[in-house]
Amino acid sequence: MNVLEIQKGVAQFSKALRSFWFQDPTILDFTPKVGPKSGGTAVTIRGEYIDAGRNITADFDGFACLIKREQDVWNETTVRCKTSRINTTSSAKLRMHFDGAERLAPDSKSFRYTENQTVKSINPSRSFRSGGRQVNVTGTMFTSVQEPRMVLSSEDGIHVGQPCQVYSQSSMQCLSPAFYSGDSAGPENNDITVGFLVDAVEDLLQLDLDFTVVSDPVYFEFPEEGNMKEQSGKQLNIRGSDLNLACTSEEVHVSVGQAECIVESLSDVQLNCVPPEEEPAAVNKTGSPTRNGYPEVRVEVGYQSFYIGYLKYRRADRLQTTTTIVVVSIIFLLVGIVATIGLGVILRNKIKHMDKRMDLANGIPKIMELTEMESDKRFQLLDYGDYAANMLFGGKNHDLVLNTSKKRTPADSRCLEDFRSLLRDKVFCVVFIRTLENRDDITPEDGSLIASLLTVVLHKEDHLMHFTEVLKVLLAEVVRNAVRGKRNAPLLERNNMITEKLVFNWLSLTLYKFIKFVVGKHLLRLVTSVQHEIEQNAEVTEVDIVHYLNDK
Incomplete structure (x- = not known):
């Protein structure tokens, strides 16, 4: 490009070192x-x-x-x-x-x-100095901010945590920041102001909420030589100090190699967990091989990671293996003898049962034909409201739910509406149910009633959609715990009584139309026929009926 230059009144052209371009932003x-x-x-x-x-x-x-x-x-x-x-x-x-x-x-x-964000509550209200404890925060307008962070401030300065995880407009989860001050040697520090760094909302930097920072938990290494502990029994015990000052058993993770040791209890000085039944690979938490050929044990809580030692499983030698083979062979021989003797008895009983089933095969269809018109006339399923009340409350009249004429004070109405709003939040609803299931003072009868009351509330939200989403989260957590535990136990145990009743309630409500319009009258005919056959034939038992139905 040629450029016109004027120097000392003399005009001349020269070559430009750079080109100039016009652009349209x-x-x-x-x-x-x-x-x-x-x-x-x-x-x-x-x-x-x-x-x-x-x-x-x-x-x-x-x-x-x-x-x-x-x-x-x-x-x-x-x-x-x-x-x-x-x-x-x-x-x-x-x-x-x-x-x-x-x-x-x-x-x-x-x-x-x-509108600017607000924070109403935080739970839990305690953390350890190294930080990393999960804190649940409730408030408003959380989804309209970027990377909110928890802040702890004192005379020594401001300590900012990692970005929080926002779940909804009213719920988020933050990790408490590390907090080391001049008096960090003390057991706890109450002279702390908690707040949140939320864009430029200055009102949230210092909140009038209680928060306490306590000393860090300390987990001790195995005292055995080389930190090598031989596994005996079903539990692994790990000692320490200040373990539960600001921590629960659900917040501690113990690994044996890359497998999980499921934490069952946590006290001030000891943690108890159930290691895998089979010996994990001889690696550490990251998957790197260990030098001594045994899996490494490590405890993680918050941002801290503690090396504990190694876990040695009992390994059988050749003598034990040979003895086991001999014992197993003898057992199989004895089982074979007993099976031969019992086979004759079973065949004899089988012939007898076959005769009964032939009678049932001839009798029940004829009776079903005779009772078809009668059962069609008798079949009349309750309306949905009465059906739901029977399935949820066993036919009992619970005034707390069914009596809508009871007058409430304005304060009661506001409290119930606030609680209903919280139950619309899936995260709160799941945490609420798990908290109730972890309480020891709730009986199975109380748990069943609580599940039915929750069903009534959740059923009103989005025609079972909200109820279904909450149930999916609860069942996914139950399945994960069962898979991690690797135990031969029922999927829903004592501590899942509310979840179990919620599953029953969900199935009962969703099957209503199927029972009413598809299979109801057929089931009534079958039950009527079976009852008639048992009354007419004294030799027929309930077991014979079950065998007959299984054959069908």
Whole structure:
């Protein structure tokens, strides 16, 4: 390119070292599209040639969005800016200026300023100094912020945690930050202010909520030589100090190699867990082989990881193996003899039962034909309300649910509505049910009644959809625990009594139409026929009926 230069009144052409190009900046999109009215939301703008010019500015309907000129977010297709504070909630259009030239975002793209976030409660309200404890937070407008973080502050400074996990508008989960102050040697520190770093919402930096930081738990290594512990019994015991000052058994993870040792109890000085029945591979937590050929035991709580030692499973030698083979062979021989003797008895009884089944095969169909018209007339399923009351409460009249005429005070109504709002949150509902199941003072009868009351509330939300989603989370957790435990035990045990009743209630409610319109009258005919056959033939028993139905 030739450039006209004027030097000392003399004009001449010279070659330009760089070319100059005219570009047309275009805004294509931006994210996020929502943020608090206090500002501080980092907005990423995407487009074409949006770095053209020296003086580049951005705003939302006149409210400045301060552009960051860092290299990683400043190029021809990407620019990042931070929103400023406004006084009202509204929607605004993005506008950019490039050396005076104005460009607007597409009409369909707008930014919505929301009310500032609030925090109502945190649970638990204690953590250890090294941090990393999961804290459940309830409040409002959580989904309209980016990377909220928990903050602990004192005279020594501010300690900021990792980004929180937002689950809904009213629920998020944060990890407590590490907090080491000048008096960290003491058992606990109450002179702490808890808050949250949420964009530019300054009101959340210091909250009037109680929070205590206690000393870290300490887990001791196995005292045996080489930290090698020989496994005996079903439980593995690990000693320590201050283990449960700010921790529950569900928050501690113990690994044997890369397998899990399921924690069953946790006291101030001891942890008890159930190791895998079969010896895991001789590796550590990360999968690296150990030098001594045994799996490494490690405890993890919060951000801390404790090396405990190695677990040695009992390994049988050749003599034990040979003895086992001989014993097994003798057992098989004895079983063969007993089976031969018993086979004759079984065959004799089988012939007898076959005769009975022939009689049933001839008798029951004839009776079913005779009772078909009678059962069709008798079959009349209850309406859905009465059917649900019978299935949920066993036919008992529970005034707490069924009596809608009982007057409530305004305070009672508000409390019930707040509780119902909480139950609409899937995370809260699951945690609420698990908390109730972990209580020792709730009897099976109480658990059944609680499950039925929850069914009534959840059933009203989205026609069983919300109920189904909660049940899926509960059953997934039960299955995961059963798989990790590798134990031959019922899937739903004593501590799953509410979940078990919820499954029964869900099946009962969803099968109503199928029973009423498809199989109800057929089942009534079958039951009527079976009862008639038992009354007419004294030699026929319930066991014979079961065998007959299985053959069918």
